[in-house]
């Protein structure tokens with residue numbers, strides 16, 4: 411294709427984005443748009459399935475049948491989110507095997523938040539309340555993202571995240587209205603998950619390398635800092651309802667901006683975790699790779715069955 415032809419296609423593409431049209435997998439798109447989407451969607455998919463690990467740790471120790479059923483459903487939803495997102499990625503010409511290879515070799519990132527350990531039952535509450543709370547804030551704008559398969563997947567994901575957030579808040583509410591030991595457990599979980607939840611929304615706008623281009627393509631609709639502020643403003647009143655203290659002495663409502671000012675985030679910690687040196691990075695990767703290896707026979711059996719069905723259908727057609 412000549413440079414002139416590519417320029418024309420780019421102009422048509424940009425005009426479609428400007429008109430808020432959805433871009434579909436078979437439409438022409440700039441190579442950078444395709445790669446950026448594979449990067450973000452696959453990181454998102456990896457986060458969903460790695461995110462199952464810290465919570466899966468508590469399924470067998472949930473304090474009641476009701477809590478166990480809700481947690482089991484939540485973790486199962488996350489597997490489903492991973493599936494929609496991997497499928498959306500595949501429409502851009504990358505295979506599932508390649509995507510897993512990128513995760514297992516450490517080439518692809520997944521969310522920093524899942525590299526922290528879940529040490530008490532209250533962590534299930536804090537993850538639902540804070541981590542899913544931050545995820546909803548980040549993901550609702552993605553329902554309007556420009557790439558059709560991603561936007562459509564996010565509609566269902568957000569509905570399910572909303573249930574996840576509520577089950578987390580309900581766990582926290584119960585603990586906060588329980589014995590002093592239970593309330594301490596809830597406060598301890600908030601202390602440990604607060605700052606990582608703020609980091610989860612990505613580096614500051616000044617540090618973010620992809621935001622500017624992703625906003626132009628309407629992949630991102632809000633910047634990392636805007637989403638972080640929205641999350642803080644939404645969550646502080648919820649902590650008040652719980653009677654818990656946000657572990658930030660600099661947190662203060664600003665009458666002028668109508669938002670909360672907050673303290674310095676430890677970005678060194680964030681980058682250490684992103685680079686693989688967080689408290690649970692090694693364990694997460696070991697468990698993830700282990701699950702992949704142990705599941706080989708299931709994938710082989712499914713493929714053998716599919717091939718057998720294909721052969722049978724072909725035989726029937728030609729008979």
Ligand code: BYC
Pocket residue numbers: 449450453454455457458461462488519520521522523541542545548609610611612613617618619620621624630634684
């Ligand atoms: N962790 O230029 P930036 C969930 C990387 S799953 C690790 O701002 P971007 C849930 C970033 O990738 C939650 N890495 O990037 C599941 C980039 O590095 P590369 C996951 C991070 O893409 C189970 C570099 O830092 N949600 O909700 O414009 C249970 C510079 O950053 C992180 C999604 O994935 C991080 N936290 O913005 C419960 C949502 N932040 O790629 C809950 C979709 C940044 O150049 N993703 N980096 O090597 C997004 O919205 C965006 O990708 C982000 C980052 C806001 C995360």
